[in-house]
Amino acid sequence: LVNLSEVAAFSVPSYACQRRTTLENHNTVLTDALSLLAENAELSEEDGRGVAFRRAAAVLKALPKPVASMTQLRGLPCLGEHSLRVIKDILENGASSEVESTKQSERYKALKVLTGIFGVGARTADRWIRDGIHNLRQLQDSGPTLNRAQQAGLEHYDDLNQPVSKSDADAIGEVVEKAVVSVLPGAHMTLIGGFRRGKLTGHDVDFLITHPEEGREVGLMPKLVSWLESQGFLLYQKTTRNSYLESKDGPARPASNMDRFERCFSIFKLTKEEKRGTKHPETLTENGAQTPDNGGLDLDLDLDQTKPAGHKPWRAVRVDLVVSPISQFAFALLGWTGSKLFERELRRWAGHEKSMSLSSHALYDNRQSKYLRATSEEEIFAHLGLEFVPPSERNA
Ligand code: 8DG
Ligand code: MN
Ligand code: MN
Numbered sequence: 001l002v003n004l005s006e007v008a009a010f011s012v013p014s015y016a017c018q019r020r021t022t023l024e025n026h027n028t029v030l031t032d033a034l035s036l037l038a039e040n041a042e043l044s045e046e047d048g049r050g051v052a053f054r055r056a057a058a059v060l061k062a063l064p065k066p067v068a069s070m071t072q073l074r075g076l077p078c079l080g081e082h083s084l085r086v087i088k089d090i091l092e093n094g095a096s097s098e099v100e101s102t103k104q105s106e107r108y109k110a111l112k113v114l115t116g117i118f119g120v121g122a123r124t125a126d127r128w129i130r131d132g133i134h135n136l137r138q139l140q141d142s143g144p145t146l147n148r149a150q151q152a153g154l155e156h157y158d159d160l161n162q163p164v165s166k167s168d169a170d171a172i173g174e175v176v177e178k179a180v181v182s183v184l185p186g187a188h189m190t191l192i193g194g195f196r197r198g199k200l201t202g203h204d205v206d207f208l209i210t211h212p213e214e215g216r217e218v219g220l221m222p223k224l225v226s227w228l229e230s231q232g233f234l235l236y237q238k239t240t241r242n243s244y245l246e247s248k249d250g251p252a253r254p255a256s257n258m259d260r261f262e263r264c265f266s267i268f269k270l271t272k273e274e275k276r277g278t279k280h281p282e283t284l285t286e287n288g289a290q291t292p293d294n295g296g297l298d299l300d301l302d303l304d305q306t307k308p309a310g311h312k313p314w315r316a317v318r319v320d321l322v323v324s325p326i327s328q329f330a331f332a333l334l335g336w337t338g339s340k341l342f343e344r345e346l347r348r349w350a351g352h353e354k355s356m357s358l359s360s361h362a363l364y365d366n367r368q369s370k371y372l373r374a375t376s377e378e379e380i381f382a383h384l385g386l387e388f389v390p391p392s393e394r395n396a
Pocket of ligand 2: 193194195202203204205206
C-alpha cells in the first residue's frame with residue numbers, strides 16, 4: 001500500500017522572495033548538508049556553485065514537512081543535478097559522502113578556522129593556506145602582516161565565534177539607543193539583520209539609524225562613534241561611506257544621496273553592567289551569565305600573560321551600524337533585514353521579472369526610466385508586484 005500523502009509532490013514558487021520561509025525548518029539534515037557545500041564553494045571563491053546550493057537549501061526550507069522520497073521533489077525549482085544527488089545520498093544512506101569528506105578535509109577545516117577571524121576573507125585564507133598556515137597557532141608563529149581588523153579579529157577570536165544571544169543584542173541596543181539620542185535628539189534606531197527576522201542568536205547585531213527630518217542624519221555616524229568610543233564601548237571600529245558596489249545583477253545607485261549614507265563595522269565591548277541593565281530577567285542571574293570565552297580552542301590568545309585566561313567581566317560582540325536618510329529608510333530596512341539569499345532573490349526578481357533595479361538605497365524602473373518612491377517595505381513589495389513577506393518569513 002502506498003501512502004498517497006507521502007508521495008504527493010511539493011509545489012514551491014521559484015524565487016525565494018515569492019515564498020514564506022519561517023525559522024521552522026522540517027528538513028534541517030538536508031539543508032545543513034547543502035549549506036555546508038554552499039559554504040565550501042564560497043570559501044573556495046566559487047560563488048556560482050555557492051548560490052546554486054543556497055537556492056536548493058532554501059527550497060527545502062520552505063517545504064511544509066520532511067522530504068520522505070525523491071519523487072516528492074519532482075518539479076521543484078532550483079534543485080540541480082548535484083543537489084539532487086546529495087539529497088538522494090542522504091535519503092538512502094543517512095549521509096552524503098561528499099558532505100562528510102568535505103567536512104573532514106584539511107582544506108575546509110583550515111578555511112573555516114582562518115575565515116573565522118574577523119577581517120579574513122576567502123582570498124586571504126587561501127593565500128595563507130598556500131603558505132602552510134592551517135590554524136591559529138601556525139598563524140601566530142609565522143606572523144604574516146595583519147591589518148587592524150584582522151588584529152582585532154584574532155585578539156577577540158573566541159568571543160566573536162560565540163553566538164550572540166537576543167538578550168545580548170537587546171543590551172547593546174539600549175546602549176546604542178542612548179548614544180543615538182544623545183548625539184542627535186529625535187533620531188531613532190531599528191534592530192535589523194537576523195534578529196529582526198526573529199532569530200534567537202546571531203553572529204553579530206545590526207542596527208539602522210535615521211532621523212525623521214531629511215538631512216539631519218548627515219554627520220551622525222562620526223558623532224555616534226565618538227560617543228561610544230569615549231564611553232569605552234568600542235574595541236574596534238571602521239566607519240565607511242557607503243561606496244560598496246552591489247552585485248552585478250543589480251542595483252540603482254543614485255549619485256546625489258550616496259555620500260551621506262554611512263556604515264560602521266565594529267567590535268563592541270559588552271560588560272556585565274550593560275547586561276544587567278536590560279529588562280531581561282535571564283541576564284540578571286549572577287551565575288552562568290558569562291561563558292568562558294576560550295571554549296573549544298586550545299590556544300591562549302590573551303597576550304597579557306599576567307591575567308588568568310578565560311574569565312573576564314565582558315565579551316566582544318560584532319556590531320554593524322548603518323545610517324540612512326529618511327527618504328531611503330524603507331530601502332535600507334528591506335536591504336539590511338536579510339536573509340542574504342532573500343535579498344539576492346529580491347534583486348534577481350526585480351531585474352529579471354520586472355526590469356527594475358533594487359538596492360538598499362532605491363528602486364529604479366528601467367521601463368519608465370524613473371525611481372519609484374517608497375516609505376515602507378510594503379510599498380516596495382507592491383512596486384515589485386510581490387505579496388508582502390514579513391521579516392519573520394524572510395528566513396530563506
Ligand atoms: P546573523 O548575523 O544572524 O548571522 O545573520 P544576518 O543578520 O542575516 O546576516 P548579516 O551578515 O549580519 O547581514 C545582515 C544583512 O545585511 C543581510 O541581508 C546582508 C546585508 N548586508 C551585509 N553587507 C551589506 C552591504 O555591504 N550592503 C548592503 N546593502 N547590505 C549588506 O551584510
Ligand atoms: Mn547580523
Ligand atoms: Mn551584519
